[in-house]
Amino acid sequence: MTDAYTKFVRSAPGALLAKRVGLPRPARLPRRGDRPGPVLGPVVVLGESEGADQVAHELLGWGADVRRRFEELRTVGSVILVLDEVSTPADLGRLLLPLAGAMRTLAPGARVVTISRPARGEDPAQDAARGGVEGFLRSLAHEMRAGGTANGILVTDGVGPDAPGVIGTLRFLLSARSAFVTGQLVTVASEAGSLTEDLEQPLAGRTALVTGAARGIGAAIARTLAADGARLVVLDVPGAGTELSRLANELHAVPIQLDVTAQGAGERLVASLRERGLRLDVVVLNAGITRDKLFANMTAERWDPVLAVNIASQIALTDALIEAGAAGAVLGAQPRVVSLSSTSGIAGNRGQTNYAASKAGVIAFVDALAARLESLGGTANAVAPGFIETEMTARMPALTREVARRLNSLQQGGLPADVAEAIAFLSSAEAGGLRGETLRVCGQNMVGR
Ligand code: NAD
Numbered sequence: 001m002t003d004a005y006t007k008f009v010r011s012a013p014g015a016l017l018a019k020r021v022g023l024p025r026p027a028r029l030p031r032r033g034d035r036p037g038p039v040l041g042p043v044v045v046l047g048e049s050e051g052a053d054q055v056a057h058e059l060l061g062w063g064a065d066v067r068r069r070f071e072e073l074r075t076v077g078s079v080i081l082v083l084d085e086v087s088t089p090a091d092l093g094r095l096l097l098p099l100a101g102a103m104r105t106l107a108p109g110a111r112v113v114t115i116s117r118p119a120r121g122e123d124p125a126q127d128a129a130r131g132g133v134e135g136f137l138r139s140l141a142h143e144m145r146a147g148g149t150a151n152g153i154l155v156t157d158g159v160g161p162d163a164p165g166v167i168g169t170l171r172f173l174l175s176a177r178s179a180f181v182t183g184q185l186v187t188v189a190s191e192a193g194s195l196t197e198d199l200e201q202p203l204a205g206r207t208a209l210v211t212g213a214a215r216g217i218g219a220a221i222a223r224t225l226a227a228d229g230a231r232l233v234v235l236d237v238p239g240a241g242t243e244l245s246r247l248a249n250e251l252h253a254v255p256i257q258l259d260v261t262a263q264g265a266g267e268r269l270v271a272s273l274r275e276r277g278l279r280l281d282v283v284v285l286n287a288g289i290t291r292d293k294l295f296a297n298m299t300a301e302r303w304d305p306v307l308a309v310n311i312a313s314q315i316a317l318t319d320a321l322i323e324a325g326a327a328g329a330v331l332g333a334q335p336r337v338v339s340l341s342s343t344s345g346i347a348g349n350r351g352q353t354n355y356a357a358s359k360a361g362v363i364a365f366v367d368a369l370a371a372r373l374e375s376l377g378g379t380a381n382a383v384a385p386g387f388i389e390t391e392m393t394a395r396m397p398a399l400t401r402e403v404a405r406r407l408n409s410l411q412q413g414g415l416p417a418d419v420a421e422a423i424a425f426l427s428s429a430e431a432g433g434l435r436g437e438t439l440r441v442c443g444q445n446m447v448g449r
Pocket residue numbers: 211212213214215216217218235236237240258259260261286287288289309340341342343384385386387388389390391392393
């Protein structure tokens with residue numbers, strides 16, 4: 001799906017004009033299936049710590065062409081900067097500047113990933129260096145070219161740079177699956193989780209529920225999880241029954257028609273799962289609506305349904321699933337909950353006080369839910385999409401839509417599949433070390449942090 005402007009600037013006359021007057025020229029983003037291996041090589045692993053050696057060793061195990069210096073390389077596919085032992089800001093230049101001279105050798109769709117530790121409020125010089133890595137990374141992402149991305153992994157003190165969550169996140173960020181994720185830092189807070197042997201079907205043997213699955217991002221999530229090997233339960237309102245059955249047939253999925261805001265919806269979901277003998281390993285809380293209005297014109301008719309669908313239903317459904325667990329499991333071991341937030345929930349958006357309240361609520365909710373699921377060996381995280389090409393955004397006024405599309409480092413809208421890929425990652429065994437994270441899938445949209 002390519003928008004009209006992008007088609008024009010990719011034509012010969014369009015490219016010439018765009019270059020002359022300095023218009024954005026969005027690159028073609030590599031996606032699943034566009035690359036043969038798990039990582040674009042050669043991969044250069046920079047860093048002086050033992051962690052850097054461990055990461056380089058891990059990549060060799062993937063069959064990657066791994067180097068520890070840029071040497072005379074004319075093209076570089078991926079760069080990993082292992083900065084877990086920086087202790088003062090003076091360390092940064094020595095460790096980072098070798099990449100400066102190699103920036104022009106980065107291949108189209110290249111990946112840069114930093115691995116560092118979050119500031120912890122104890123040692124001012126060390127925290128300044130750790131914080132410095134984040135500022136560096138976010139700026140570098142703005143300077144990447146030709147569909148390249150730059151992201152960071154923050155590894156909490158006490159967690160090894162070779163923990164499953166770190167390696168799993170690294171795999172995701174290096175792959176074409178993270179095409180629309182850039183300028184982001186993901187925290188790995190524990191050694192939990194395990195690495196998947198089967199990279200083609202990481203969700204094989206797992207059962208996943210997707211709410212709001214009949215169309216848009218929900219349908220893309222269901223398709224991606226199914227392609228990753230999961231058995232699907234797809235849920236949507238009775239009014240979307242025809243689209244839901246079509247999707248269920250396509251994916252050999254179990255359809256459930258249910259309004260998630262209905263009285264007792266959680267208990268009805270539990271009853272449906274029990275009837276069919278299903279146990280959920282993955283729960284994707286995607287159903288969501290907008291009822292935009294300036295706050296001066298806001299009414300309960302617009303406010304209440306948005307809060308009810310986007311956040312209250314998520315609390316009710318997860319409460320019912322967790323409580324039912326005690327009396328006969330409907331949740332599998334190590335359950336993964338992934339919820340849909342939005343960049344509006346991070347930065348706010350004019351006309352969206354109701355929506356932003358619900359989506360900021362999601363960010364805080366997954367954090368608390370992750371703590372609750374920990375005793376079950378589970379975790380909860382969220383994804384915050386930016387501008388995604390869906391029916392929802394197709395309804396925006398043309399000029400607003402065109403501006404919104406370009407306001408990110410990749411200068412284009414994301415696809416529903418990009419959101420789905422991030423959700424598939426957060427649903428996997430590899431993401432067990434991520435707790436209450438909100439991962440933005442927004443091309444580094446210029447809003448919020
Ligand atoms: P969409 O309107 O195309 O699809 C939403 C789906 O949810 C529909 O199938 C709808 O029937 C279902 N749904 C709505 N209310 C429901 C209810 N009460 N019970 C069960 N199902 C219900 O929307 P989308 O663009 O695919 O968005 C999916 C999610 O992503 C939403 O949570 C949305 O807020 C979020 N999001 C979207 C974007 C974007 O750019 N499209 C950006 C940020 C976040």
